Amino acid sequence: MNAYIAGVSSYLPDQILTNEQLQVENPDWDMDRIESKVGIKARHIAAPGECASDLAYAAAAQLLAGMQLDPTAVDCLILCTQSPDYQLPTTACILQNRLGLPTTCAALDFNQGCSGYVYGLFLAKGLVAAGLCRNVLLLTAETYSKVIHPRDRSVRVLFGDGATATLINSDPSGARIGEFSLGTDGSGYANLIVPAGASRQPVNEVTGQLTEDEGGSVRSAENLFMDGQELFTFTLKRVPEVVNATLSKAGITKDQVDWFIFHQANAFMNEHLRMKLKVPKEKAPLCLEQIGNTVSNTIPLTIHEVGHSFRAGEKVMLVGFGVGYSWGACLLDWNKVQLV
């Protein structure tokens, strides 16, 4: 049995953080130069008290309403997040109740970042293709802003919050989910990390102490840390590999792919990657100018934004890569996907 994407929706929190605001707040940041490099002008930021489940709820409710799907038809809810509402319980359980999904619905969270959407499709396809589930609701939701120190330029200019919802089922009128290639290299775990706050390094009197790095960015061990150079090195090594592995599994060439939806890390990285892979600009849309890097949301947000231009029968490759390190790619055969 095959599995298909039937619909995609997205939700961005109301509050917007612009480069102008960042410039006023941080006179020593060269926001014009940063903007020209990273291609981001604004990001949406969750309000205090607005959590991943709130964003995910909004995206999911919009999808169910837009597709006129009876919530009782959903028999599996999968939430990809690294910003859960609580350490426990599972945020997906809270969402099952809030969305009015039946108590016969399976619900689980999984913790992945920039590769998360591809991983979610991997799980959903497996469940549907195995005949274990009929309608899988895949949600992505992140609020990285809550662990970013306001004076950490290296990450504050990049990341935005948001959520998406995708329905996967066996109705062949949707976009068929094809071949996958996934990968993992945990040796890079410390290069994109919130070091303190869980079991390895519980919060204590020292974890909140601020330090300034050589670039002038300020953070504590309770904040997000990213080594941009290491991530760049990782990306240039792994992404071409996973793209080629996926093409080879599907028995097609790069030229036969009509659209490449890369994780939207930043314009500089994505453009370099695109040129390295020799993918024409018009085949690899960028969708981060007004929303920034929204982690596991970037791929479905881009689909939601530009999917209207895709035609039935076109091949779409999705490529996620980042925190973990974790990466993955998959192919879609585009068809009628409700973008609501």
Next chain:
Amino acid sequence: MGFRPSGSIINDWEVANVHVNDLLDLFCDSLELDPGRLTLDTEIQDVEEWTSVGWLSIMSALDEQFDLQLPAKEIRGFKKVQDLVNFVAARADVVM
């Protein structure tokens, strides 16, 4: 540019070499510095524009133009521009 990794023993006379000055120009260009701002003796930490984003530009330019990957962990060992040139020269034919 006809550039290729060193170590090949055939037809070396056919390899178009890159002059060290072209490398310095490439670094200046990546860092948005006026041409000629950098010499082999320049201390990297003395160049205000040589930020972490600047390094990304250099990594990108080396990869794009010479298919040469500069790993992030190497960067921490570089003190002078000469060190960076040495890294490139160990992997490609640089005319000093």
